[in-house]
Amino acid sequence: MVSPAVKQSWAVSGVLLNMLGQGMVLSFPAVLLPGLKADDSTIRTDLDTMSWLASVVGLASFPGFLISAIFMELWGRKLSQILAIVPGTLGWLLIYFAKDVTTLMAGRILCGITAGASVTLGAVIIGEYTSPQLRGMFLNLKTASVCVGNTLVHLLGHLYTWRTVAIFGLVPHIIAFGIICTWPESPTWLAARFKFDESEKAWLWLRGNDRFSRNEYDSLARPQKQRLSEIREKSSVQRHVVLFLQKFTRKDFLKPLLIILFAGILLEACGRHIFPAYALQIIEEITEDKSKTFHYTLIIDLITTFSSMFSSALVRMLKRRILLFVTGGASLVVLMVICGYLYLTDIDVISKDRHWLPVSMFMLYFC
Numbered sequence: 001m002v003s004p005a006v007k008q009s010w011a012v013s014g015v016l017l018n019m020l021g022q023g024m025v026l027s028f029p030a031v032l033l034p035g036l037k038a039d040d041s042t043i044r045t046d047l048d049t050m051s052w053l054a055s056v057v058g059l060a061s062f063p064g065f066l067i068s069a070i071f072m073e074l075w076g077r078k079l080s081q082i083l084a085i086v087p088g089t090l091g092w093l094l095i096y097f098a099k100d101v102t103t104l105m106a107g108r109i110l111c112g113i114t115a116g117a118s119v120t121l122g123a124v125i126i127g128e129y130t131s132p133q134l135r136g137m138f139l140n141l142k143t144a145s146v147c148v149g150n151t152l153v154h155l156l157g158h159l160y161t162w163r164t165v166a167i168f169g170l171v172p173h174i175i176a177f178g179i180i181c182t183w184p185e186s187p188t189w190l191a192a193r194f195k196f197d198e199s200e201k202a203w204l205w206l207r208g209n210d211r212f213s214r215n216e217y218d219s220l221a222r223p224q225k226q227r228l229s230e231i232r233e234k235s236s237v238q239r240h241v242v243l244f245l246q247k248f249t250r251k252d253f254l255k256p257l258l259i260i261l262f263a264g265i266l267l268e269a270c271g272r273h274i275f276p277a278y279a280l281q282i283i284e285e286i287t288e289d290k291s292k293t294f295h296y297t298l299i300i301d302l303i304t305t306f307s308s309m310f311s312s313a314l315v316r317m318l319k320r321r322i323l324l325f326v327t328g329g330a331s332l333v334v335l336m337v338i339c340g341y342l343y344l345t346d347i348d349v350i351s352k353d354r355h356w357l358p359v360s361m362f363m364l365y366f367c
Helices: 004-026 030-038 049-073 078-099 101-129 132-159 162-179 187-192 197-209 212-234 235-248 250-271 275-286 288-315 321-344 356-366
Strands: none
Touching: 004 030, 004 078, 004 101, 004 132, 004 162, 004 197, 030 049, 030 132, 030 162, 030 275, 049 078, 049 101, 049 321, 078 162, 078 197, 101 132, 101 162, 101 187, 101 321, 132 275, 132 288, 187 197, 187 212, 197 212, 197 321, 235 250, 275 288, 275 356, 288 321, 288 356, 321 356
C-alpha cells in the first residue's frame, strides 16, 4: 500500500516541475539577450527592447497572481493549475517560432503569466495537500526547483541556441500536466464548497486513515459545516456580501498579508529574480573575462541549488523565524561587503586584479 508521504510527494512533484519551469523563464534572458546581440542573429533589436524582454516577465506575473487567485476559488486547485500551464506552453512555442521582437515579447508575457500563477497556486496546493510535518520541506523545495531551473538554462544555453532552450522549457510543463491529471481535488476547497463526502475521500487519499489524520480532518470540516448551517439560516445576498467583506478586516487575514508583503520585498531586494536573468552579464562585468563567465555562473547556480535543498532540511530542525534572521542577517552583511568592494574598485581605490574575490563573495552570498 502506498504511504501518504509518497502520495503527497507525487502531488507536490507537479508543483515543483512548474516552479522549475519558472526558474527557466527567469533565467532565459541570460541566454536570449547574448543570442540577439550575436552577429548572426536573425532578429535585430536595441538595448532598451532587450531590457523589456528580460523584465516584462515580472509585470506579466501580476495578472498571473490575480487570475490564479480567482480561478482557484471558482474552479478548484486542480483545474486552475492545469489552466495555469497553458499560457507558459504557448509562450515557449511563440519564442521558438519567433521571427520578430513582437512575437518574442508576446511569448515572454505568456510565460510570465504562468510564472506568476505558479507561485500563488504552488504555495496554496502545498499548504492544502501536505501534512504539517512535510510542508516546510516542500515549500523550501519549491525554491530549490526554481534554482534548478536557473542552472538548467545556463547549462543548456552554453550547449544550444536560445531557440532550442525554449523547446526544453516546454518539458517541465508537459510532465507536470500529466501528474496534475492524477490529483484529487483539494480537500480544503471541496469542504468550502460543502462537498464533504468528496472532501473526506480526497483527504484520506492524501493523509491516510489514522487517528491523527481523522482528527485533523474533523478540525477542517467542522467550521465549514457550521458555516453551512449559518448560510441556511440567513441566505440573503446582503448577508453573503457582508461575510465576504468582513474577511478583509480580520486579524487572521491582515497579519499573514503583512508578513507575505515584507517577505516578498525581502526576496526581491535579495536580487533573487534579477541575478538569474543577468547572471552572465554581471559575472562578465566583474571578472572582465568572458571565457570564464559560464563556469563562474554555473558554480554559483550549483551552490544556490544545493543551499536551497539544504535549507529544506534545516527548516525541519530550526524555527523558521530563527533561520530567517540568521541567514538573512548574514547575507545582508555579505551583500554590503560586495557592494563596498565593487565601489572601491570602480573608483580605483582597490585593484581590479583580484577577480576571484568578488566572485567568492557572491558564492557565499547566494549560499
